[in-house]
Amino acid sequence: MSETWTDGNSLGGPLRDVFSVDVTAAVGRCGGCGNTGPLAEGRVFGPSPGLILRCPRCGQPLLRMARGSGRTWLDLRGLEFIEFISPE
Amino acid sequence: MARAAVLGRLNWLVGQLADVREETATARTLILDVPGWPGHLPGQHVDVRLTAEDGYSTERSYSIASAPDGSRLELTIQRLEDGEVSPYLTMVLSRRDPLELRGPIGGYFAWRPADSRPVLLIGGGSGVVPLMAMVRTRIASGGTAPMRLIYSTRSPDTLLYAAELERIAAGHADLDVDVVYTRAGPPDWAGRVGRLDARQLRELAGQHAADTQCFVCGPTGFVESVARLLIGQGIEAQQIRTERFGPSGGTA
Missing domain, CATH: 3.40.50.80 (Nucleotide-binding domain of ferredoxin-NADP reductase (FNR) module)
Known part of the structure; x- marks a missing residue:
C-alpha cells in the first residue's frame, strides 16, 4: 500500500471527465464493511498504475480508475451503490 | 436539500502568472489571470497540469485561496522538499509564465455564501x-x-x-x-x-x-x-x- 495518499476530494477532476455531476459529493456504500458516506471522505492512492479510492473504514477499494491510450477504465465493484442528488 | 447542478465539460484553461506573494520561507501565493475562469465556491480546488518537453505530464490538486474575483485566481503553494510539482511552482514559475489548470472542482468541501448557518x-x-x-x-x-x-x-x-x-x-x-x-x-x-x-x-x-x-x-x-x-x-x-x-x- 502506498505511503502517500490524499482524499476523495482529489478525484473530482478525473471523474468530471466521465460524469456530468460531481461524484465526490455523492454518498456511496462500501461493499466490504457497509460504511456509508460521501466519496470525498475516502482515501485515494495513485496515480500509477491507476487511481484507487479506498473505504476510509476498512480499506477496501471502492473505485478504480485508469487512464491511457485515449481511454478510461472505471471499476466500481467495491461499491454497493452510489446515491446522487438528482440534478435540476 | 439543494439540487445538484449538471456540470459542463471541465476544460483545461491556460492561466498566466500575474504576480506572486511570498507567504513564508516555503510557501508562495500564485496570483493568476485565467481567461474564461467560470468562478468558484470557496473550498473548491483546481487541478494543475505540468507537461515536460518530452511529453511527460503530471497533475496535482491545489485549493483555491481567493474569493471569486472575475478571472483572478490565487493559489497558495506549500513547497514540499521532495515534491515533484511544488518546487517548480514556488521557485521556477515566473511572472507572465503560462500555467495549465482546470476547475473549479469539488462540491463537497465547499461553502455557499448565501448559507447563513454558523x-x-x-x-x-x-x-x-x-x-x-x-x-x-x-x-x-x-x-x-x-x-x-x-x-x-x-x-x-x-x-x-x-x-x-x-x-x-x-x-x-x-x-x-x-x-x-x-x-x-x-x-x-x-x-x-x-x-x-x-x-x-x-x-x-x-x-x-x-x-x-x-x-x-x-x-x-x-x-x-x-x-x-x-x-x-x-x-x-x-x-x-x-x-x-x-x-x-x-x-x-
Missing part, C-alpha cells in the same frame, strides 16, 4: 488555504454567517496570511480568528503552545449551535484528531466536512 473552520498547516477562501468570500460577499477560524501551525515562521488574519480579527465582530501554535509562539505569546486538544477546542469554539457547519482541512492525522474532538463535543458527523492530504503533506 461556520466553524479548523485548519492545520497549509490546510488553512481553502478555509481562507471561505473567510475572504464571507467578507467580500457581505454574508451574515457567524464564522470562526481556528488555525493550527507550528510557529510564527509557518503562519500563512499573518497580517491579513490580524486585520480580519480586529475588524469584524462576527468573524473570529484564533491561531494555535504547536511548537513555538511569538516572543510575547501568553497563550498555550501545543496541539489542539479537547479543552482548548471547547474554550475557543464555545457552545456550538445545533446547526453549526464545520470544515476541517489539513494533514490526515490532524483532520482525524479534530474530527474526533468535534464529535466528542456533540457535533454530529454530518455537520463535519473534511479535506485531508497525505501523512507528510503539511506543517500543522
